[in-house]
Amino acid sequence: MPAPDSSRQPGRPRGRSGPRGSQRSAQKPSERAKHAEPARFAAYTLLRAVDDGAYANLEFPAIIRRHRLDSRDAAFATELAFGTLRMQGFYDAVIERAAGRPTSKIDAGVLDVLRLGAHQLLGMRVPAHAAADQTVGLARTVSGAGASGFVNAVMRRVSERTRDEWVSEVVPEGGATAALAVEYSHPEWVVSALRGALLGHGRATAETVDSELRALLESDNTPAKVSLVARPGLATVDELVDAGATASETSPFGAVLDGGDPGAIPAIRDRRAAVQDEGSQLLAVALATAPVADGVPRRWLDLCAGPGGKSGVLGALALEAGADLVAVEVSEHRADLVRSTLEPVAARSAEADLDLEVRTADGREIGEAEPAAYGRVLVDAPCTGLGALRRRPEARWRRQPGDLAQLGPLQRDLLRSALDAVAPGGLVGYATCSPHPAETTFVVRDALKKRDDIEVVDAREYFRDAAGEVLHDLGDGPEVQLWPHVHGTDAMFFTLLRKKA
Template identity: 55%
Template sequence: MAERGGGGKARAADPARRAAWEVLKTVRVDDAYANLVLPAVIEHFRLDQRDAAFTTELASGTLRWRGLYDAILATCVDRALSRVEARVLDALRLGVHQLLAMRVPTHAAISATVDLVRDIGNEGAAGFTNAVLRKVSARDRDEWVAEVAGPAGTRKHLEVALSHPAWVVEELARGLGPTRVDELADLLQADNDPPAVTLVARPGRAEPAELPGTPTRYSPYGVVLDGGRPSAVAAVAEGRAGVQDEGSQLVALALARAGLDGPDRTWFDMCAGPGGKSALLAALAAERGAVLLAGERAPHRAGLVRKALAGASGVAGVVVADGARPPLRPGSVDRVLVDAPCTGLGALRRRPEARWRRRYDDMMNLVLLQRSLLSSALDLVRPGGVVAYATCSPVYAETSQVVGSLLGGRQDFVLDDATQLLPEVPDAEGTLAGTVQLWPHRHGTDAMFVAVLRRWD
């Protein structure tokens, strides 16, 4: 492993820390997703397994805890943080994470960050970095939280201490609803705990027992991976299994389990990219002689769906199509999934940067799109057929409100009780009766929402 810290001047930065800084820079400059950038950066710096783990924790943890770290840095810097050069601020944040959340000795965390600042070309900020991090190192994490987060028990305290933007905390509180709002701190904490990797054994193609790990709590197809890379598992490499959060498995299951009157032949996944749910749905469809058509608006994501479905039975095809204008006759489909584009505020555990990137206004634009996609799906399904509307968000405006407003204008649809379709999952009722809302702190899954709407006429 590369040497970390120690005395001396003007050394090149430790590659593991430089790699973590590159991840932060790419997320900041290119709007990249940290989990997608990390493997490429680790490869580029030729990090061994131990250094790769260090870089992953350093980059992901820093992105997750940025809100708290910026509140701390603001008290240690003599000017507004917005006036600190962005690349130096990223290095400072990495330094704070090492000081307050990793077992890196103080002198090593500070001197390695000073080396990093020099290495990225800002020799002039070396003294500043050293002085700021010395101030940070004067207290431990709990002391800093007490200093910068205000009185415990307030919303403001939760925002800062658990590092979430105010509007996100507000929306998550509303999503929990008045009877559950006391779970807010547990939810925010769960967002900060990196999840274990969960695999799905696609039925008819792989058995959960083939996968190395522990069976998931609720999904009959899921296994929590013991460790190691998923791609090293033969069934994953062969496409018979895949990486998929248990919540997503349960959404597919709810759609497949809904009872139908009449034929059960044609399934449509309207927003299929990158194809995780399509692959599970196709396997479930094949078991009963039905076929799945997958639609996706973005051509490159449709390509990912094709890859996810390679070698699968039960596939009618993959089409690049706007779900608002699907290439299917109205009233012709037995089951439709609308896994709608959403804020993703239910998947913050696995997307450390997402909470800082999303804006309240994004949400309002997404709600309009969600309504239009669900409305189109309701037109596609035949009388007696079902539509599952899902999001990886627990935000009220994107979930219960979208479903409630569409149902209000469509006398030909009723809501099935989705909690009855997933009886193995306790305490999962959404704020709209009959919908299912999963939670990371309660179920150990992403905060997936699903409602099942049945056309009776």
């Protein structure tokens, strides 16, 4: 749903009506806002930080605190910034047409100002006069009076058409992939990759793939709900519900927060609960609950543990099962995050005389160093993250097709290491937050070549919702591929492998 107007300018004249019913400001640039309004300036600050390499979800809370935004302005700034990042490709096409020049010829800071203005006009319920006034004021603040005149001219041209009219104007004809890339603001290679994933995982046929793809792209552009997990044995769903959340229908340990700050919930502050996508919760539960052979080591391994979300669930479930846990992370910084996440589990494990170790090491070496040492192994492999684009709006613009070639060997090596590290009769779960076949089924197929000691287990029966029923629409198996537009989760992939006893 579009965010309400936050112009904070009661009594300002609404301006005259432009062509096609759009609202245009009657003010001259010199009469407009002299300074940027705080919420819009915060959104601009985030866009510039992202351009410098920051991650939006990690950077923005600090920006909100620094600008001292109240809850209303923080909500407006969040929708403005994240919505602009998601729809950047579409807005750039509009800006190029309105400015009469390619975006590469526009100063990067001015371009971000124009993107924010375009989102207010075409993606939010901000009156045209307020969007133009505040965007010109923002340009004057960050780039000077000269830039504000250019921004004013472009904003006037953008406001002359509705969003649907701009779609008709800038979306190319005669090419389905190219057209969808502009309309739904995804790089063209990502649209092609998602189409291939829908077909490759059996979610769509040649007859249905176009409608499925549109639904998936639309889902990527819809802000994800704030999903919470009550780590088993440490917190309960009822505790999260009492704090204002709603119990999840998808995950037995999940809840959904409609608004407010998750960090204000005591269980989350204490790290007994966390913000975590329901798909991530389900795959950890699947690995922990699928049966293993008698006599396998009561020792579990998280091979790629950072930053620790899945380790938090897996560690809590290991504690309940009376098992030790080793969490391996190659980055020292990320290993520290895992240690912080697991502190409550570690304390309980020590009381139960169980070992919980966070180790800074290369997961590719564990299988050789500790062959057949673990009963359950999770490989949450580094990937392109194409399944989490709704949560990470800038990721679609950062990833390149070449990333697949770089990540593929690492994913295969990690899975092979896990297969060596698991004991006969034990289980390995291979997971990615990407549906791309090059990161999912192809990796599993290649890792199993020349091995006759591994069998694939049908994972579907271990993906059960809050009512205990097998989750719907999991496909033909044996692997599981979740979808945002079907399950309301990230597009998580999961394969369950058993070493023969």
